[in-house]
């Protein structure tokens with residue numbers, strides 16, 4: 001049974017811990033914050049119920065054990081894989097990776113769930129860069145089945161194979177990113193979309209809620225069935241040639257973050273986690289939305305996987 005340590009139990013950690021334990025791994029869950037550990041403990045049964053709805057059942061040998069840790073050396077002792085999952089700030093990742101690296105065995109793989117910091121940069125912070133790789137999950141990690149695998153300049157081929165096989169072994173889908181570009185692929189695409197969406201709302205072209213309806217029921221719904229490259233063929237490359245010929249030059253190409261976002265983050269309006277961001281949320285609404293989104297994502301995934309016929 002594979003032994004894995006997850007370092008950081010914020011938005012992403014609990015779902016990753018639960019998903020890997022369901023796949024039979026022994027999972028050590030570490031955070032420096034007692035509140036994060038307490039929250040993760042509360043979330044595990046709720047996440048387990050969602051995994052049940054996805055028909056992700058424990059192996060015949062049973063679900064892997066989960067243990068919680070406040071001592072880093074204890075958390076990573078003897079594990080095969082450590083997944084760094086701390087905030088997306090390179091100085092925090094440097095401190096954590098420099099702390100983890102000397103504590104693990106020579107054959108242990110260290111992976112980072114960074115959203116897009118180049119893996120080659122993070123490799124500088126570990127003792128053995130050959131055994132360091134990007135493993136980028138998507139939120140919510142217990143529901144979204146795709147994980148990007150990103151080798152850095154020094155990552156050994158066998159480590160890329162190990163991570164890809166580990167992901168497949170969980171019944172998930174590894175996607176290899178061949179060049180270590182910032183944001184990898186998923187977030188380059190997402191952030192191109194988000195930049196345009198924020199700009200359209202900033203410019204008063206559309207209200208936020210109408211934009212959400214337009215994107216979710218238009219391209220969002222369609223793209224879950226037909227990928228962008230296949231969509232080009234469905235629309236016709238001549239159409240893309242014509243439209244992109246006049247539209248590309250008009251799209252937002254701002255290199256900085258929109259003032260509307262920067263003023264909100266400066267005021268502590270970070271979204272659901274602070275009760276308001278673009279929209280406002282009560283604690284009851286946050287619970288409702290969490291349940292509703294999980295239910296719809298589960299139902300959609302079951303249909304897309306062919307488990308349920310509509």
Ligand SMILES: NC(=O)C1=CN([C@@H]2O[C@H](COP(=O)(O)OP(=O)(O)OC[C@H]3O[C@@H](n4cnc5c(N)ncnc54)[C@H](O)[C@@H]3O)[C@@H](O)[C@H]2O)C=CC1
Pocket residue numbers: 007008009010011012013030031032033036085086087088089092096113114115116136137138139
């Ligand atoms: N939020 C998202 O939608 C996604 C985030 N990611 C990436 O995953 C990583 C984690 O993101 P989130 O879970 O959103 O962050 P978060 O800020 O919600 O949670 C980070 C956790 O790390 C803990 N932490 C901080 N310093 C630590 C340290 N020195 N040692 C151990 N734990 C420490 C915090 O207490 C917190 O519980 C980031 O690199 C992020 O870019 C990847 C995919 C999606």
Ligand SMILES: Cc1ncc(C=O)c(C(=O)O)c1O
Pocket residue numbers: 114115137138139140187
């Ligand atoms: C806004 C945003 N940024 C990063 C990520 C993942 O790295 C996600 C996600 O949903 O996975 C996201 O929504």
